[in-house]
Amino acid sequence: MKTTVPARPPLAIGSPAHKELLCSFFTESHDPYVPAELQWPALSGDVVKRLQALPIWEEAVRTEAETALAVLTMGAAEKDPILSKAITLQGYEEQRHAEILKLLTEKYGIPVPAFSPAAPADPSWAFMRIGYGECFDSFFAFGLFALARDSGFFPPPLVELFEPIMQEEGRHIIFHVNWVAYNQARLPYAGRPRYVFRRGLAMWLQALSRLKTAMRIKGAADSGQDNFTMNAHAQFGDISPREFVELCLRENEKRLAPYDPRLLRPEFVPSIARALLPTLPRGGRD
Numbered sequence: 001m002k003t004t005v006p007a008r009p010p011l012a013i014g015s016p017a018h019k020e021l022l023c024s025f026f027t028e029s030h031d032p033y034v035p036a037e038l039q040w041p042a043l044s045g046d047v048v049k050r051l052q053a054l055p056i057w058e059e060a061v062r063t064e065a066e067t068a069l070a071v072l073t074m075g076a077a078e079k080d081p082i083l084s085k086a087i088t089l090q091g092y093e094e095q096r097h098a099e100i101l102k103l104l105t106e107k108y109g110i111p112v113p114a115f116s117p118a119a120p121a122d123p124s125w126a127f128m129r130i131g132y133g134e135c136f137d138s139f140f141a142f143g144l145f146a147l148a149r150d151s152g153f154f155p156p157p158l159v160e161l162f163e164p165i166m167q168e169e170g171r172h173i174i175f176h177v178n179w180v181a182y183n184q185a186r187l188p189y190a191g192r193p194r195y196v197f198r199r200g201l202a203m204w205l206q207a208l209s210r211l212k213t214a215m216r217i218k219g220a221a222d223s224g225q226d227n228f229t230m231n232a233h234a235q236f237g238d239i240s241p242r243e244f245v246e247l248c249l250r251e252n253e254k255r256l257a258p259y260d261p262r263l264l265r266p267e268f269v270p271s272i273a274r275a276l277l278p279t280l281p282r283g284g285r286d
């Protein structure tokens with residue numbers, strides 16, 4: 001017998017129902033693991049050397065610590081108690097990321113200078129910029145993580161430890177796009193152009209900072225100073241730029257699929273990636 005699933009009412013962006021769903025999706029999908037209880041695998045000398053050679057640790061530790069403090073500051077500044085609770089939980093998750101990175105660098109002997117971040121003067125602006133930054137970074141991180149997992153660059157027990165972090169970033173970017181859309185929809189018409197400008201500026205500044213990083217890495221690789229980028233090809237296996245972006249698109253979809261389809265998804269980076277795909281070299285003959 002055919003059963004009919006009752007259709008869920010459409011969600012009005014900016015409505016109280018949108019806010020409830022945005023916050024309940026986030027708090028209900030929270031994974032309560034404790035970093036101190038994680039079991040770090042014993043790795044072979046080769047794998048440890050490969051980890052130590054990754055040029056990402058200092059920046060990763062700084063970014064996670066800065067993000068945690070900025071998100072927690074925003075959680076405390078948010079007047080709406082339901083939003084405040086969800087944002088504070090996100091800050092806690094970022095703090096866990098920083099803690100896990102610290103534990104990893106200690107466990108495998110990766111030196112990282114001590115760093116104490118400063119709280120942002122404008123928490124809402126910092127939170128908006130962080131959200132757009134995560135939309136850019138997560139898109140490529142999901143693909144890179146899959147590549148590191150499938151190529152054996154990261155051994156399976158280490159992949160398992162990092163899996164929850166990847167999934168959390170997926171939840172963070174869904175939260176971000178819905179938080180921005182919710183706030184924008186609730187503004188009176190006169191206030192919207194300013195908000196749209198702020199939003200565009202935040203997105204542009206984050207895109208620019210990624211571009212600068214890409215140019216820096218390319219410059220270092222071209223001058224032979226960056227061994228990691230030079231050797232990444234050999235370490236991650238043979239993958240063309242087009243295959244890599246296709247992988248990012250697939251991974252992005254998988255990461256965001258488990259959550260309520262009525263919530264908005266980040267569209268900007270995937271749509272640029274889809275548009276650029278035909279122009280990217282496929283590898284091999286072209």
Ligand SMILES: [Fe+2]
Pocket residue numbers: 064067093094097169
């Ligand atoms: Fe994070």
Ligand SMILES: [Fe+2]
Pocket residue numbers: 094134168169172
């Ligand atoms: Fe995050």
